[in-house]
């Protein structure tokens with residue numbers, strides 16, 4: 001085959017050109033058919049093959065007719081030339097495609113009725129199906145004034161795809177067909193259910209029909225600007241309250257998260273434009289309104305909604321917090337994009353939700369609205385939205401299994417593979433310009449932030465067991481960096497060089513499984529600079545593995561005692577306490593439902609290379625009762641020695657139980673001794689009993705770690721003692737909130753750094769300054785107790 005050789009040669013050149021950068025997606029199966037045409041039709045850089053150029057045997061049956069029209073389409077269509085011809089079927093017929101690569105494919109069917117001889121295509125009524133699923137039932141195109149494009153995302157698991165047309169009376173037709181492989185990471189198996197909020201599994205085996213594909217932010221994206229040739233329509237016609245919306249577009253270089261989101265997920269233009277809440281005045285706080293888009297759906301069907309987000313509006317991280325609603329359900333609350341991207345802006349993300357058939361109404365409202373968290377500037381954006389309908393009707397076509405010989409129209413496209421390769425080449429050439437731009441982007445991606453790993457809010461990156469075996473030298477005992485009730489923690493290095501901590505649960509304990517799920521669930525919803533970040537997990541083969549960011553300096557405990565690490569200075573200790581307290585305060589105060597950590601201890605405070613603390617180990621955490629302080633009753637868990645006596649006695653858990661445990665940590669930090677030391681006797685065994693005796697007698701200095709005792713300013717120590725005493729109050733109500741603890745600790749730090757000033761002026765300034773910062777947290781009663 002002469003053309004094949006040339007094409008093959010060209011392919012090799014192109015591949016070697018691309019191998020220096022990362023090759024963008026090139027579909028393995030890429031069938032573009034212009035039906036009823038004897039010519040090949042160029043549509044942008046793509047060539048649609050006229051189906052009459054196919055082997056003559058397949059065209060001999062008189063029951064299918066090549067139709068054509070001279071009437072020109074208006075300017076609205078992307079494919080005017082495709083709609084000049086159609087193939088008419090007057091009896092059941094099918095196309096057969098050789099599938100080179102099994103997996104997900106787009107099947108696109110183009111329809112635009114016209115009158116040809118005595119056939120009025122608007123009178124057609126027919127079914128379209130593959131050998132497995134029904135694509136269109138009782139399909140009619142009466143009163144159609146612009147071309148109809150039906151797109152399906154299907155997982156093809158056979159080496160042949162058959163598309164059947166079954167007319168009801170005697171008329172079926174199609175103008176063009178596309179069958180295109182898509183990247184496997186275009187669709188994941190898991191998504192989140194909306195009502196109730198939970199997990200859906202099995203998405204990747206569903207046949208999905210795209211019903212809406214919307215680019216928020218005004219502009220239409222045409223197939224030529226989408227590497228998978230999709231059309232994204234602007235959102236203006238769906239938006240309910242235009243006055244509340246503002247369209248934003250930028251041309252920012254996007255920071256893709258490796259592996260999860262690519263230019264194939266949605267084109268850069270989609271992520272570079274958004275619809276945002278139009279705040280009447282940038283300084284207005286408390287603006288309360290939603291932007292709502294409305295879509296028409298078919299009742300009785302399940303839908304998948306894919307939200308595309310990319311923060312192109314903020315100047316810095318943690319500025320943009322908002323809520324997303326589907327119908328009456330809040331699906332994302334206080335959603336902070338930057339928390340999922342390690343603070344990196346302009347980073348595309350998407351999230352999939354399943355709206356079950358029972359909840360589908362004929363009109364679906366999608367809204368974004370401001371977060372209700374105090375002190376957060378009201379804001380919100382959406383960049384794109386795709387809505388797919390689950391196709392749950394199995395095929396009733398006349399073709400049951402292998403349709404090799406019976407049909408009237410067999411277009412054995414395998415035969416024309418040679419021709420197809422040259423199409424691929426043409427497409428490639430067309431893409432080269434794009435490619436150059438993208439390789440620059442790739443370069444940037446790898447240098448920007450090698451800690452950016454793939455995850456999104458609800459679905460952290462799911463590692464393959466193999467990847468983690470590789471990262472930890474197959475769980476080499478020499479790589480163990482910690483052992484706990486849950487299992488062992490290994491040091492790991494991912495392929496891209498990122499160091500991580502890999503916590504491998506002991507399998508087969510139910511408690512373990514619950515805690516594992518609890519931890520993924522909790523950590524996926526929250527992010528704070530003083531809370532340990534979950535990078536991903538692995539649940540393959542009953543494994544329960546959690547992957548965290550690596551904390552180079554280990555536990556706070558190891559820096560206090562039981563190791564030969566150099567002692568931390570008082571200032572370092574205070575800074576670590578402040579950071580940890582901020583992390584706990586976030587859990588207690590800044591979420592819609594407070595989270596009680598339940599196992600606050602120095603071994604659960606980890607330090608990074610700069611000694612920045614992060615709170616770890618959420619396996620025991622419980623999401624607390626609403627904002628009222630009523631306790632939740634629960635079995636005693638946690639670590640002996642840190643337990644809130646109230647909790648221990650009455651099994652009543654409140655955020656104040658964490659405050660108690662944190663008070664114990666403060667004592668450990670001060671004294672550098674174990675919480676329980678059985679080798680001592682009597683009251684001395686327990687650090688609280690031991691130290692509180694001295695504290696009450698005003699002799700706290702006696703219990704201070706002797707390595708730093710001389711360097712502590714007495715005012716700082718006195719202030720620190722006050723905090724400890726308050727945290728350890730027997731009655732939970734008397735313990736301060738973590739916000740107040742932060743305040744005291746900062747005060748203690750300032751006192752440590754300040755030259756003693758007999759006039760007291762400095763300390764007044766200090767109080768004014770510090771209290772400005774935390775005023776929202778301080779009740780007047782706690783102000784009274786200040787000096």
Ligand SMILES: *[C@@H]1O[C@H](CO)[C@@H](O)[C@H](O)[C@H]1NC(C)=O
Pocket residue numbers: 142143
């Ligand atoms: C087609 O449109 C005309 C006028 O808009 C209307 O009267 C007619 O009922 C429509 N037919 C169908 C089948 O929808």
Ligand SMILES: *[C@@H]1O[C@H](CO)[C@@H](O)[C@H](O)[C@H]1NC(C)=O
Pocket residue numbers: 127134137138166167168393396
């Ligand atoms: C079209 O599909 C429907 C639903 O599967 C089926 O009931 C009907 O018989 C089909 N019509 C034809 C002409 O095959």
Ligand SMILES: *[C@@H]1O[C@H](CO)[C@@H](O)[C@H](O)[C@H]1NC(C)=O
Pocket residue numbers: 219222223224225269
């Ligand atoms: C791609 O998008 C740009 C900007 O929106 C537009 O100017 C251009 O016409 C589009 N190109 C094609 C081929 O659609």
Ligand SMILES: *[C@@H]1O[C@H](CO)[C@@H](O)[C@H](O)[C@H]1NC(C)=O
Pocket residue numbers: 280281282283284
């Ligand atoms: C917002 O309103 C304030 C007072 O009403 C005004 O001083 C300020 O200029 C306004 N800002 C903008 C951006 O309109």
Ligand SMILES: *[C@@H]1O[C@H](CO)[C@@H](O)[C@H](O)[C@H]1NC(C)=O
Pocket residue numbers: 288289290325327328329367369370
């Ligand atoms: C936004 O819409 C949701 C869902 O309909 C509703 O619960 C919420 O109160 C709305 N928020 C505002 C500020 O209107």
